[in-house]
Amino acid sequence: MVRRKYVAFFMLVLLSMLVASTVLSRFLIVVPPETPSLDELLFPTLSPGNDTDGTLPSPSVPVKPRFTMIVAGAAHTHYLRRVVYTDYVNGTWVTRNATSIPQSAVAPPEVAIPHHAERDSVTITLFSPFRGNLYTSLYTVRVNAVGVEAVPDYNLFRTAFNLTSYSFSSVAFTFDWPYLLNVTAGNQSEYLVVPDDPELMNLSEMITADAGSDYLKALAIMRYLSRHYKYSENTSAPQGYERLKWFLFESGEGSSYDFASAFVILARMSGLPARLVEGLYIDAVPQAQVVTERNIHYWAEVYFRETGWLTFDPLHPDPNIFVPFELSVSPDRMTLGPGENGTLTLKLMRVARGINATVTVKSPDGRILAAFDRAGVYSVEVGGFTEPGYYPVMINASAGGYPFRVVRFVPVTVPGNLTVFPEAEQVTLLRGGQSWLDVDVNGSESIPAVRSSSKLFYMALSIGGRRMSIGLLAGRDSELGWRIEKFSFVSGNGAFDLYIPVLVAESSRVVLSSPQEGTAGKELLVKGYVKAGETSLGKGNVLVYTVSGGRLVILGYANVSGDGSFSISGRLPKSLPPGTYGITAEYIPPTGSPYLPNRSTVNVPVKGLAELKVPDTVVSRPGRVLVGGELVGGDGRAIANATIEYFVDGTPSGTVKTTDDGRFSIELNVSGIERHTLRLVYGGSANYSAAGGVVNVFTVRMDVPERVETEVGKPVEIRGRVIGLEGGTITAYVFPGKSYTVRVVNETFSLVLEPFQTVGERSVDFRHGANVLGRNTVVVMSPVRVELLTPTASGEETARLVFRLMDGDGNPLQNVPVMVWLNGTAFTLETNGSGVAVLTVPVPERSTNTTVTVVFRGTRYYLPVNETFHVVISPKRSVPWLYIGALLVIAAVLLRYRLARKRAGAAGEERILKIIFNNGVPLFRDGEVVELTVECDGVPELYVDGKSVGRGRDFRLVLSPGEHTVEARCGDLVEAARVRVVGRYNDAVVEYYERCFLPWARNAGVEVDGMTPREIAAELTGRMYPWEPVDTLTEIFERAKYSPLEISRSEFIRFYRAVLTLTGGECVV
Incomplete structure (x- = not known):
């Protein structure tokens, strides 16, 4: 009783809760729109590819979602990538989906040229949860976060979980710039698709016309965009204009998206595989920095075979070139009032490992305003100039013992009643030479007087209006390097002090000792020395190169020795055709050096590289053995009418001449199973080098079965011996085009062929090169299946037993003899074109269950078969008319039931209606007889294109070209097929x-x-x-x-x- 009360109580409570939730749910629970479900929170997923819908919105103003994050540890990292765009479709960038793999670490690429590598461990802290593609650098090797997946095609990482912080480890590759001159564009066809636009193509060709290498093409495009177009954050194209062409040919100004998009299209049109990247541009400093949507940036990446993907950004310096450090100074000029101060922002970034970089900030009078020796962002107060003047603040950065120096000047102008503006912010003056500095004078109606204590100043001239020119002259003994020279302009309106940075420099001189001769594919030693006047220059580098086919060919790059000498050995490309080449040695002084670069060129005759292309090994049967080859240059050209001497086992055996296509053939007569060494020598010519080659010649005897039998669909094993060949490989060739590599070990081999799918004989040739060593025949046979088409046969006097013979694929066996045993009597039949054999037997008085055995003794390609069937042979009974009335009544009662059961078919014997074409293929040539057989329980009637052509089972038709519909009707069964007749x-x-x-x-x-x-x-x-x-x-x-x-x-x-x-x-x- 108590249990019933409890049950009643709980049922009442549940019923009350159900009613309340149904009535009040709309008032009690309000779900915010786009609230993720519980499944989404516990088991988040991402769409493939980028963390977008695959399309960059048509960006009149690129979308910048608001966010704030703190990035720390990016000591060598400027670019944080998040989205990669691959295809430019109707003016919009889209991204193909890419496969992601559930792993947080990937290996960096293998770089094939000398390079520098810097590693960063970057931590990112987000102020709001974040998921999807993560901000990482180009070559990130590991990401520390929950649920990370890698997208290798795009060098991206992502997660489906909300994160508030994560970290990653990365490697950044940089290169000494001469090594980049030889890199070649990769074969990435999906990144070469461009719109069909002649105007864009003409612009691309114009920009890269003089570029001597693929990397120089990319640099030319980057520099063209940075020099000819203006950066503007918010730009848009008028309605109806494609944004890219509006930027390039109309407005001339755009955002980072416009610069990067234009670079990618122009690069692709120049044959460089390129893609568009969206992400963040940050300061490359190790300290923590705040990053917001203001840092969103677009740039390009280009793929090269030797380096992988490299970054190109027309709005920033080339990040691929190695520098010991990077220095950024802003603003680049100031205007202050007397006694006022301003602030310079200095960023010492990308300081290479092992480099002790120092930065010093000086006023024009030599006062040190600031100094620091660690990477980071610094604010320096400048100014306090009380008198009108032009005061360049000098920023001097050096790399310790590394020969690298950066000098920047930020001019600070303090205007007065008299103000002078120089046209150039600094002057380079060659030792022993002169230069002129033009200035504009404001605030004076007369020409002011110019006073200076500088040893470089020698005169001042008026050049019309308010313009003057200051003459500077450096003596032969002038001290090299930077200095700041003061010039005072004085007039009735006041005075103005002009401080001008002057670099006194000296030209360098490269002296080459000419190499006597070079050979393509061989080392070329280039020696010389570098001087300035009579002074040997012991610092800097020398780049040695030549030009072939309009492309730069870098031969070597090395440091200058302390005494100014250099010795560089470089390998000439093997593809150089014979001729005379200009070998250039270019001196590259250290950055910031007072010595200027220079070059010297000597002409060197170069022989083409000759190559004897012969097989390492020739295996043949005894008798006449042919050894063929060709003599070609390294550039692929045939060397015609050349004489080649050959030696057999060290004995001179004759000479042979090459044909016009450089080919030759040597005939050896070997009677038994032997081994010989054939050495070939080409002595060279005035245009080509000497060449040689060695061929090992084996004569062998092959033992292999003449005939191997197998079944359709089963693998074939062939075993044999190659007597005289202890080890090596030969080729098994199966007509018409399948080859197998066969390994010979201790003169024996075993070969397994893939299963054959059709019957017949296959010839297997065992070859070495063009020599046939032996031949084998594989006989492919098919099993045979017998099908009884009439399990029940009836007739008034005779009945038909119908059999069909088919191969393993179900194809009919045509015109083959079949033996049928019935009641101890053997009958010999033959199948027709449809594989059908018919036996007519007398009908017994009563229904009889008879055993029938069908024997097929096999043919050349078909295996024998013996099948036994049980057949019911019965007389055809007359219709009992007396019972028709009763049956009709019963049929009317059961009509609905029979209609419902009609599709499933009546329980009992199976009814058959089939159209079987000759060979099973319903296509015939015009004029051929269309043979077909119709199988059914009664006598079928055949229709072609709706017209009756007669009754029976076997038909021979002649049809006109075209498609026809063949229809067989047997009682209430209908079967249709299409027949095609072709010319x-x-x-x-x-x-x-x-x-x-x-x-x-x-x-x-x-x-x-x-x-x-x-x-x-x-x-x-x-x-x-x-x-x-x-x-x-x-x-x-x-x-x-x-x-x-x-x-x-x-x-x-x-x-x-x-x-x-x-x-x-x-x-x-």
């Missing part, structure tokens, strides 16, 4: 290849456009598709399209079945 089988083969096979191959991932049929076949077999049907249809297609011979029906059937095997048959008739 030539060749046309049908070409049509099916192009309409059925090529789309299938394209869907399989093969880029069929531009590929030959053989290339398509090789690509498919390389992807593990069955090679035999691929080779069969390729061979027959080539004959059908390119040969004047007609394709036979048997060949077409082979082609048709190959297409069915590969495509599934949905396309063909």
